[in-house]
Amino acid sequence: SRVLKLCGIGVDEAAEKYGQRKAVCFQNLTLTYSELKDRAERFAASLQAKGVHPGDRVAIMMPNLPQTIIAFWGSLKAGATVVMTNPLYMEKELTHHFGDCSPRVLIVLDLFWSKIEPLRDKLGVELFIVSRVSDGLAFPLSMLQRFQARRQGNHPAVAFDKKSVIPWKAMFKTSQHCSYAPADLDEELALLQYTGGTTGFSKGGATR
Secondary structure: OOOOOEOOEOHHHHHHHHOOOEEEEEOOEEEEHHHHHHHHHHHHHHHHHOOOOOOOEEEEEOOOOHHHHHHHHHHHHOOOEEEEOOOOOOHHHHHHHHHHHOOOEEEEEHHHHHHHHHHHHHHOOOEEEEEOHHHHOOOOHHHHHHHHHHHHOOOOOOOOOOOOEEEHHHHHOOOOOOOOOOOOOOOOOOEEEEEOOOOOOOEEEEEO
């Protein structure tokens, strides 16, 4: 929404003021601020269509990829609270993390799926959105990366069932847009950020 800020300026303001300027650059993919806003709002619409309500937690377990930025803003635009999840977490840390924040959705890179899939019954997540590195590339690198990943054994098989486990690209098969406006900025959480210490499990800090 317009009132949720990142680095002092929201994605809506950036799209309005600097719409055709570059917002995301990764390999051969470039998104302008207007394009980022469009993808975030379509992602948000798909989240809401799949039952995500304002205040629900959406976990993001991704490295630095364009999908991470889109998922972050898209989750906020759906009214959800973002929970950034460390891809390096092991089973004990993951079960504690998810048990504490109770996310309904997890957005995860396919390379981490082998860690997540055996824990599905323990995490309490209702919807898994699985992305691949190639989803953050434009043609022809998107095709070449998939080919190379298969050749190198870095293209994990994921049992997409179109219900609880869906591919990233399925979130953009909509023309609907969503941009939730918080009713109370002092009460609604934008981000629940966990920080790891040396004395025990990570603890979450809320950002409004």
